[in-house]
Amino acid sequence: MMNTYSNIKIAYYSGTGGTELAAKSFQRHLETAGCTCTIETITDGISKNQSNCDPLILLFPVHAFNAPDAVYKWIDALDMVNQTSAAVISVSGAGDVCPNTACRVGSIKRLTKKGYHVLYERMIVMPSNWVAPAPSPLPYLLMQALPIVIDQITSDLLSGVCRKAKPLWIDRIFSAIGKLETAGGHYWGKRIQVMEHCTGCGWCANHCPAGNITMANVKPTFGDGCHFCLKCIYGCPSKALQPGTCKFVVIPEGYCLQDIAQQPPQNPQVPVKDLKVGFFWLGVKKYLMSLSDNQRDLSL
């Protein structure tokens, strides 16, 4: 039996737009099923809307085997509740495999301390936005898979399915070490370089989720609070920003989900299970296979 909820809150953090697409897709699916939702963007610090909800659906991108620090701060600033149900959905580039499996542990612990009852957790996979893109045709297939997985999660939530993961112990260690990324991100962001051809349009300052960019003399300047989300680097309309350090984190060809979704690869028709993807992308293949088994064939 499907429940309908009249007071769902979807709260999400997103840097380069993948988690935002997932959150908005949730909103559409839930509203189509007759539910009423509010949606809140997490930037930093305090929740802008502390009104009661049931359930809370929290979404975030995986950053160094964790939630971004802004998400932890947001949870810490929530009011106490009495056993409000919650779902925690992480969005990663590599999937629910080592070293990612403990990425929701910190946020679930914090929500539990605040009185939430986390009944459901799951990983969504989107095209990776850092270090290296997944090999073709995985990014395109991931975009195709998004509505399928959102549809599955929506029907799980509305029919009361509980889903709890068992993180690997080694990933708890990775996750603890990954928390150092917050400090590393502050250092990295302060050193982002502005190139000569910056037009001073202000897009980066207007879209930085951390409010870390200010326009001084028509040029952006970067503060100490960077979330390491990469939005300004990929999103600058003039491609006028580059990292001053650790350049390898940025994909040189850029990152645009709309382009990925609109450009079907030229590969011959190969079912997902037969794709040769390399060790680092086995989690992505596993994810796509799990979805194509249940619903449609995700081969090209």
Ligand SMILES: Cc1cc2nc3c(=O)[nH]c(=O)nc-3n(C[C@H](O)[C@H](O)[C@H](O)COP(=O)(O)O)c2cc1C
């Ligand atoms: C600083 C940083 C760290 C990341 N760490 C991981 C990681 O540990 N595991 C992973 O699978 N993906 C990682 N990613 C990739 C993102 O989780 C993935 O691309 C996600 O879809 C980005 O979501 P967004 O577009 O909403 O920001 C990382 C990305 C960034 C920018």
Ligand code: SF4
């Ligand atoms: S978005 Fe790009 S061009 Fe516009 S102000 Fe920022 S760096 Fe300059």
Ligand code: SF4
């Ligand atoms: S400065 Fe750039 S990378 Fe850092 S939080 Fe802002 S948009 Fe993201």
